[in-house]
Amino acid sequence: MDRVSPLCPLVGLIASDAGTRYLSLACNRRLQSMLLTLSSMPTSPNPLLLDYDRIPFGEIEAAHVVPAVKDILEDGRAEIEALVSVESTPTYADTIGRLDDALERVKERTVPITHLLSVAETPELREAYGKVLPEITEFWTRVTLNEGLWSRIRALAETDEAAALSPMERRHLDTTLRDFRRAGADLSTTDKEKLSAIRLEISSLEQKFPENVIDATNAYSLLIEDGGRLEGVPDADREEASRKAAEKGQEGWLLTLDYPSFEPIIKHAHDRDLRRELYTAYVERCRDGEFDNRDIIARLLHLRRELAEVLGYADFADYRLVDHMAKTGEQAFGFVEDMTQKTRLYWERDLAELREHASVLGLSEIEPWDTAFLAESLRRDKFDIDDEVIRPYFPLDRVLDGMFEVVRRVFGLVVTEQTIPEVWNPDVHCYELSREEDGTLLGFFYADWHPRPDKRQGAWMNALRTGGPRDGGFEPHVGMIAGNLSPPKGDVPSLLTHREVQTIFHEFGHLLHHLTSTVPIAPMAGINVAWDFVEFPSQIMENWTWEEEAISLFSGHHESGEPLPKELYERLRRARTFLGGWMQMRQLSFGHLDLRLHRSHPDAVTQDLMSYIEGLFEEYTPGPAFARMHVTTSFTHLFAGGYAAAYYSYLWSEVLDADAFGRFRLEGIFNREVGDAYLASILTRGDSDEPEALFREFMGRDPDLQPLLERNLGRSLDDGSRDGSSAMASP
Ligand SMILES: [Zn+2]
DSSP: OTTTTTOOOOTTSOOOTTOGGGOSOOOOOTTHHHHHHHSOOOSSOOGGGSOOSSOOGGGOOHHHHHHHHHHHHHHHHHHHHHHHTOOSOOOTIIIIIHHHHHHHHHHHHHHHHHHHHHHSOOHHHHHHHHHHHHHHHHHHHHHHHOHHHHHHHHHHHTSHHHHTOOHHHHHHHHHHHHHHHHTTTTSOHHHHHHHHHHHHHHHHHHHHHHHHHHHHHHHOOEEEOOGGGGTTSOHHHHHHHHHHHHHTTOSSEEEOSSHHHHHHHHHHOOOHHHHHHHHHHHHTTTSSGGGOOHHHHHHHHHHHHHHHHHTTOSSHHHHHHTTSSSOSHHHHHHHHHHHHHHHHHHHHHHHHHHHHHHHHTTOSSOOGGGHHHHHHHHHHHHHSOOHHHHGGGOBHHHHHHHHHHHHHHHHOEEEEEEOOSOOSSTTOEEEEEEETTTOOEEEEEEEEOSOOTTSOSSOEEEEEEOOEEETTEEEOEEEEEEOOOOOOBTTBOOBOOHHHHHHHHHHHHHHHHHHTOOOSSGGGSTTOSOTTTTTHHHHHHHGGGGOHHHHHHHOOOTTTOOOOOHHHHHHHHHGGGTTHHHHHHHHHHHHHHHHHHHHSOHHHHHTTHHHHHHHHHHTTSSSHHHHHSOOGGGOHHHHSSTTTTTTTHHHHHHHHHHHHHHHHHHHOTTOHHHHHHHIIIIITTTTSSOHHHHHHHHHSSOOOSHHHHHHHHOSOSOSSTTOOOOTTSOO
């Protein structure tokens, strides 16, 4: 399970089909005074409409949402109408430039609301957002269906100016033309109306799906009255469960389905029935009852297919992937199949090992709720290592300080903590990121690390404002990173597993991609890159968490201050490829599920949805009992926008990061020259060039699958995976 939860769906990039490329956030103050005049000001000013330096999180209330959004959208519409009504020959500045500014402004002004929904949700806020969501969706849909706008952009493309644009501006114009076509700009009026209706319904279902997951998660708890049932569970987790029970006025231990509560049970509890009960509850969230997501999935699959067909694509995957590195569903599927074939032998090896260990423990057959437990127990036996031995060496503050030191050494970037009052929760910390050599302030960010009932699950990064080079200097970016990491327990600080340490590095990698961007065109800046490229800068950061020299910077026992002992490090490193085939197959099973759901005809899929899905898992699991225990009905990656038809992109990006990190391994993990080259070719460049070209610029060649196979699987089996042919090389 633990590979699923730390993945980050980058909530800032809502893949509204109307314009993924337009959903980054930028700052442009040009229109702000106009916005204030348009607002019908209530007695006290609406904080969402004020001209702020720091987003006034502490002051935003649910009641502000509806009036603010109405004003923000009205302002956006007025600006677009104004630029459409210009009668002279279109110029880049008065069409594309002005459109970018108007749209970035809408995004920048609405993102505090969606951000709050993910970190400080209240029923009132949810309801208020639900009221304006249709209008927001309609706004984005209307942009690309605006005929006046479309004809001005097409006219611009025919001008002499367009022929002489800089390569970056030309690329932006071309992708804008492509995005408009892909959004339906060339369709008949009837088809445009149809498309709008489809988008509107998709958007409301994608809003409802994760709400159901949160509600189903919160609706469940299991009170354990007999402490003996928690045998094997680490003390710290038992204490947390007992604290949770006390909080509710109950006696005993309260278990919930929040990942930090759920994980220690399935990994450590000796009580098999307890594991079964909790695991089953976890998997069965949203499978029926009040928070049933099955009909939402079925409807979404139909709507997505319909949307693709209206736009002339064979299926949703082809529609979705046209602006990805993979380009087509077939190419992505080929990649997943190729990797599956290269992984299978390792997966079989791992399964055999788990089965053998099960029989040692007296289990005749393994069940889905046994694997995490067996894996943990086997890991302890083989490598004499478990999370609880490692945790004391990774207190959160130490990890953060050490990580900041890593990026100072590698990239010459300095992080300084700031105390500001405008936060959504006292738990939130704020920082500035600057360039060491000249002190240039690149960005500001928030970090929110621990679980709360009003916060969504997982870990993620969000872009709150896109800065970059502007007339008069560098405008700092604003971003945030969040997680649900092990919280402090009593007097003991937050102590992290190594996986949690990787999660922090991962999200910080996304953040650096955003905060270091020097792309002046906001919709192409930072993380606004091809979806199967976006996890590359995040995943590459995880590599430093495995390097001894780096670990000595960010580990330190919370009592003695002693860094992770060498011998423990050796054991941790040796365990790195442990069950690598098993884990990789799990990732591939999700990629496979996702592409099959979005490439097959929805009638065939949805007739008996759950059996169809079970069937898809069969070749990826040890048997039907496992195939049945899939998490599809709570799989927000696929059904709340972000990763639909693009789940494969995690592994695709992993190929890129494993390969690229090879250059650091070779030339030095703290080598500033390599760090600078990486900054110059990848990190600062956003989508200013084709991702393939950026990769080639840094590595001097196309990506190679082999480093990832070695990193994840080891090299012990002769399975032909050394055949370096890469399903990524073309088209
Ligand atoms: Zn990520």
